[in-house]
Amino acid sequence: MEAEGCNPGVTIDSGNPLLKAVFLRRLRLTRLLLEGGAYINESDSQGQTPLMVACRTQHVDAQSASRVKLIQFLLEKGADPNIQDKEGRSALMHACREQDGPEVVSLLLASGADISLEDQSGTSALVYAVMAGDLKVLNLLLDACKDKGKEVIIITTDKFPCGKLQTKQYLSMPPLRPLDQAEKMTLPAPASPSEIQLITSPQSEGKKYRTFRSLNLITC
Secondary structure, three states: OEOOOOOOOOEOOOOOHHHHHHHOOOHHHHHHHHHOOOOOOOOOOOOOOHHHHHHHOOOOOOOOOOHHHHHHHHHHOOOOOOOOOOOOOOHHHHHHHOOOOHHHHHHHHHOOOOOOOEOOOOOEHHHHHHHHOOHHHHHHHHHHHHHOOOOOOEEEEEEOOOOOEEEEEEOOOOOOOOOOOOOOOOOOOOOOOOOOEEEOOOOOOOOOEEEOOOOOOOOO
């Protein structure tokens, strides 16, 4: 089954009633199917669970429940936020990638979503949030990293001419600053992760940055 007109990349196995109900955001039908014995973490041929589909679907009609209510219900019924599909993406990665917003991300984090997971391309939920340019979600993830006391890395983003963000990360690199012509810029030798800053847009005015902790280093 494919989302019509909104997100043609979202496909599910049409023979799975639970996934179809979630795709259509039918909360009452989803509840009835689960009460009838449907498995909350059942996956399709792509490895997508109902929770992932709830994070991805863009289907909306007069009978559709809100994404937040549907995801909250699935989590309350025991949906596992850390299952990864065949591309290695978790529900949290999908939520960040689809720009589901801070309320959905908060629900996933509160239910134990692992921010350190990476997909097959080596991309984490944090990087998806950076690339989406969603500052509120990014702050939630940074706070979650900090709460876990992980090592610190830096992420900076540059924009391509098309407007897409490119994510870069460095270990032990100080923030760039203007240099005198006579002054040479020296970079520290590779070392263990140390305090680094996140700059959301190094080319923009009013740069925003903050420090956080993470064990992952993702290269471009």
